Amino acid sequence: MSGAEKIAVKVTEIVPVNDLVTRFRFERVDGGALPTFSGGAHTVVEMQDGEITRLNPYSLMSDPMDPSAYTISVRRDDKGRGGSLFMHQKVQVGDEMTISYPVNLFPLDLRAKKHLFLAGGIGITPFLAQIKQLERLGGHWELHYACRTPALGSYVDELTAHHPNETHVYYDDQDQAIDLKNLLDGQPLGTHVYVCGPKGMIDWVRSTAQAEGWPREMVHYEEFLAPQPGKPFEVKLAVSNKVIAVGEHESLLEAIERAGVDAPYLCRGGACGQCETDVIDYAGKFIHRDHWLEEEQQASGKKIMPCVSRFEGRTLVLDR
Amino acid sequence: MSTFAFPPSIKSRPVWGSFEPQSGSAYLFVADAEGAEAILDLAKVAPALMASAHIIYIPKGTDFETALRALNPAQLYVGPSYAASLPRLRKTLEDAKMGLQVYLSGSEGLMGQAMREAAEAGIPHAAIQTEHRGSVARRMQCVHCKGITEDVAVDPFVCSHCGLNLFVRDHYSRRLAAYQGVCIDAEAPGCVPEPKGIYE
Ligand code: FES
Numbered sequence: 345m346s347g348a349e350k351i352a353v354k355v356t357e358i359v360p361v362n363d364l365v366t367r368f369r370f371e372r373v374d375g376g377a378l379p380t381f382s383g384g385a386h387t388v389v390e391m392q393d394g395e396i397t398r399l400n401p402y403s404l405m406s407d408p409m410d411p412s413a414y415t416i417s418v419r420r421d422d423k424g425r426g427g428s429l430f431m432h433q434k435v436q437v438g439d440e441m442t443i444s445y446p447v448n449l450f451p452l453d454l455r456a457k458k459h460l461f462l463a464g465g466i467g468i469t470p471f472l473a474q475i476k477q478l479e480r481l482g483g484h485w486e487l488h489y490a491c492r493t494p495a496l497g498s499y500v501d502e503l504t505a506h507h508p509n510e511t512h513v514y515y516d517d518q519d520q521a522i523d524l525k526n527l528l529d530g531q532p533l534g535t536h537v538y539v540c541g542p543k544g545m546i547d548w549v550r551s552t553a554q555a556e557g558w559p560r561e562m563v564h565y566e567e568f569l570a571p572q573p574g575k576p577f578e579v580k581l582a583v584s585n586k587v588i589a590v591g592e593h594e595s596l597l598e599a600i601e602r603a604g605v606d607a608p609y610l611c612r613g614g615a616c617g618q619c620e621t622d623v624i625d626y627a628g629k630f631i632h633r634d635h636w637l638e639e640e641q642q643a644s645g646k647k648i649m650p651c652v653s654r655f656e657g658r659t660l661v662l663d664r
Numbered sequence: 665m666s667t668f669a670f671p672p673s674i675k676s677r678p679v680w681g682s683f684e685p686q687s688g689s690a691y692l693f694v695a696d697a698e699g700a701e702a703i704l705d706l707a708k709v710a711p712a713l714m715a716s717a718h719i720i721y722i723p724k725g726t727d728f729e730t731a732l733r734a735l736n737p738a739q740l741y742v743g744p745s746y747a748a749s750l751p752r753l754r755k756t757l758e759d760a761k762m763g764l765q766v767y768l769s770g771s772e773g774l775m776g777q778a779m780r781e782a783a784e785a786g787i788p789h790a791a792i793q794t795e796h797r798g799s800v801a802r803r804m805q806c807v808h809c810k811g812i813t814e815d816v817a818v819d820p821f822v823c824s825h826c827g828l829n830l831f832v833r834d835h836y837s838r839r840l841a842a843y844q845g846v847c848i849d850a851e852a853p854g855c856v857p858e859p860k861g862i863y864e
Contacts, residue, residue, distance in 0.1 A: 455788075531761060533758075557687050557764070560791070
């Protein structure tokens with residue numbers, strides 16, 4: 345079976361955080377201890393939504409050293425493919441679910457002299473765990489958190505109450521914005537910057553940091569891409585000798601799994617590189633959406649990341 | 665010409681680069697001897713850098729000081745040895761802000777030691793620019809007595825601390841900023857090949 349090891353858990357608490365965000369608490373079904381993790385880790389939650397199995401990654405926001413429970417926060421996406429709506433509308437306290445062991449694609453670099461966190465909206469969640477980790481280690485950190493409105497500012501109260509000096513909040517509806525250039529300018533040598541939020545924000549931070557002379561190794565980002573719907577297409581899986589149809593609302597990875605073919609994955613969000621698949625033959629065009637392949641690789645027509653990328657055309661043959 | 669093409673070797677051996685202009689808010693150069701030539705060459709392609717450059721330079725008997733001074737760097741320190749320049753290097757790194765670009769040039773021993781300081785100050789080693797120039801002598805650690813011998817040009821050589829005959833290896837330690845020297849005649853004491861240049 346692909347993906348990280350699985351854990352059987354029970355939903356023990358569901359808390360609405362605001363109009364869009366709900367928090368879920370998971371404890372082990374067998375009452376045992378969950379593995380501790382490192383701040384920035386995510387878990388892949390399995391959702392049995394009728395016929396469809398959804399596997400969605402969510403950042404763990406609880407204390408990484410607390411083995412009694414994990415918590416995640418899910419932002420409702422009314423236009424998404426349904427994973428967040430399933431969590432919001434179908435999941436009840438007491439339900440048993442399957443989640444994966446924590447996987448960390450967004451770890452702290454503990455060589456940093458200072459950690460500068462930049463969060464946009466629900467992108468706050470990995471930082472909540474990282475802050476708990478750094479508080480334990482006595483690390484030096486600072487958070488700049490952009491939210492749409494005070495009413496949608498998840499965990500702002502908790503953060504400003506516990507960490508008034510480290511937390512800086514910006515509200516879009518009050519025309520407040522992170523003064524990024526000035527913020528980066530003047531950070532002490534050895535500062536690492538971490539950004540989690542919408543794609544535009546990540547691109548903005550990465551390009552500004554680069555222009556200011558920040559080394560690539562000191563700029564960390566995480567963006568889980570949800571697979572996007574697209575035109576249905578057909579794929580031939582050469583190794584398993586199957587021809588499968590990828591539906592409008594499912595990802596290529598999901599279609600491969602539905603056909604009973606075991607394909608590697610970890611993040612299911614175009615970030616980890618695990619699902620990288622060789623293309624044997626194609627006639628048509630790729631819709632690459634991952635953060636993993638280099639631009640030349642994407643252009644080469646030799647590789648695809650089936651968790652988020654699609655294809656439009658007559659023939660696609662994969663080495664799977 | 666002060667450049668040397670090092671033969672390919674094991675993964676542990678550092679691979680030095682060549683200076684490229686890079687956007688940043690300040691520039692710190694640490695160089696010894698012919699390492700000055702790498703700075704002079706960079707200044708030809710990116711003269712504007714010099715207005716915010718701090719150069720720490722150890723001439724080791726060479727004569728590049730006038731040429732470096734003519735670049736009009738923001739600061740130029742010329743010192744008698746790496747050890748003498750170390751307090752200045754440490755203070756500069758301690759006070760530095762993100763956006764500082766570090767350039768190291770000259771001998772491997774100088775670059776290795778300055779890189780260790782910069783890495784300790786929080787710059788990932790891959791983000792530090794280097795360019796080897798001049799002497800190919802190495803800074804060696806005797807794996808037996810742990811003593812460091814600077815500027816080793818021949819192989820094998822005699823440890824300046826314990827007197828063992830040491831074979832010059834390509835195994836390198838970033839933490840020590842030194843290559844390993846291992847006893848060459850442990851099994852047959854006194855059976856030592858004639859020393860020759862490391863790359864001969
Ligand atoms: S599963 Fe991580 S990139 Fe596709």
